[in-house]
Amino acid sequence: MTTLLHSDQPIHQRFTALVEDTPGPSWQDLFERCWPGYRDWYLRNGVFGRPSYLDCRRALRKHMPELVSTWERLVELAGGGDIEARILSMWCPPVYIAGCSQAVWIDPFGEQGPALLRNYDYSPDLLEGNWLATRWCGQRVLAMGDCLWGALDGINEAGLAASLSFGGKTQAGEGFGIPLVMRYLLEVSTTVEEACDILKRVPAHMSYSITLLDTNSHWATVYVGPDQATYVTRRRAITNFQHQVDWPAHAKATSAVERLAALEYWVVDKTHSLPAVAAALLQPPLFQTSYRRGYGTLYSAVYQPASRSVELFWQDQRWPQSLFAPQAGERDIVFPIGPS
Template sequence: MRRQRMTFQAIAVGDGGDGRWAAYARVLWQEMEGLLTEEGRTPEGADRVRVLFRAHMPELVPVLDRLAGQLDRPEADVFLTHAALRPFSPACTQIGRDGTLLRNYDLRPDQCEGAIVSSCFLRPVIGMQDMLWGLLDGMNDAGLAISLTYGGRSAYERGFSILIVVRYLLETCDTVDEAVGRLRSLPVAVPQNLTLVDAAKAVTVFVGPDMPPTVAPDACAANHQHLPVTDEQERAMRTQERLRAIRAAGVDVAAMLKPPLYRSVDEQGSRTLYTARYRPVEGRVTYYWPGESWQQSFGDFAPGFRTVHWGRAS
């Protein structure tokens, strides 16, 4: 097997206005531009997503304006609304229990930014950033943590990418109940599952463009919502197998680093890229890979780089 590797970085960007966020984002902008939908490239579509963002995420409008101004690129403000992006479907597994949020994130290494970002746009937030300021998972200073998985269905309508929804909830909510309440008014483009954890509660919520937010039977998720799962989907994603495994294991990091929860590279090049364990009341997150870990916290956030190697040299 040819060795794969990926470099993760930890960066602090403050409120996004001093150039640190822009220096990071400009490097990625050329490849990001291609992720805009055709509608988002039209004047009418651009106006539509700007209106959508102002209507549903008004608290973040000043932040978006600040970031887009720092980026100073055509269509930057449209991109940053996350309401005109091509959909994506990572295969992840996650669980919330006893004040802990534990998740595996599975995707191709070249499709993940791998940026652990400490920000203070509206409040202190730490998380794994994607699409320039969206979040795959994260926590805030109130002790709330959230992570996402793909919901496993092909429905699509106009709405927000789940990445900006995670960002918005962490920037504006203190508790699981508050975040679940806000979810009810947010249009989401594709089916997704969110697991939310605070000091008192852990829940998983199914969301999608064709359904109201629905609380799952327990606070764990893989890549399906409503049964049945087709045989083809199960062969490709092993979503039911992974859900059974994580329910049995609980918040056990060692189990997340072994099959079936830990996934080696598949035919499409996807694999488990990292495991994250959030303890939001303590303000701490630890990222894990086989044989390696990296802890970050609000009290001791350390910028830097980690290069992870998989497989063996051939």
């Protein structure tokens, strides 16, 4: 839960780790806590401005059949209503725009496996802050949650790590909200290749870049969007544009070009250690403090597929987790004051 006070006061955010193999009371509590905000967001253009229940169910069955039984269980826990079912399907939701930086680091000395690092930049008002450890489709998934059961970034039991960033275009089309696409590929994929196949066939309703890394040391950054064919690249660093800057005002406001240059310096240079790259995420231009403008850095993360481990970290705290033994808990974070 986020507390936004007067413009000259600090911003507080609580992060919560939940461990629940199958949807039950913990998820239901999460839903009840977050539901009013999501309902207002989803219905801001009216109930008839969104797809019908039948359209939502048909889209899930066609594109993500393995998730249908989990979706039905979540709808039941949410009270079984029509609006709840439609929101949880994440089919053609309203638009949303974030920031984010992400990169793949490769050990210059070949002594340890590669890592996926990311900064998540967004409005603290809109962050769930829920870290979910689940077994919804068989394998363990540990992911930072969004849209009640979607994922912003995460890792699964097979050692596949994935992270998303906004792709820099405002156009929206027919497709799923990207957090549910992320959830799906973490639930059913085991390799980068399998995840790429999913991203090629499952439509996304807005432009996003997804960086993938697995235990075979394979990686890819994949561009998805409603107005383009899915494009698989070997880019090791990405911010908030794909082939070129399509939204100059957003790129300028979020320092997207400068962040990309910094990331490329840290991950392409052969001499930088993983701790050094992680430390760079907490410094400008990668670390951003424009929280009240909607793009402050809310958390940083480093995923290491070889050890199935992940660590969230901030300016003054670190929170490591192992996929083999995730632990429930809470962390209270105070963000530095940025421009009002």
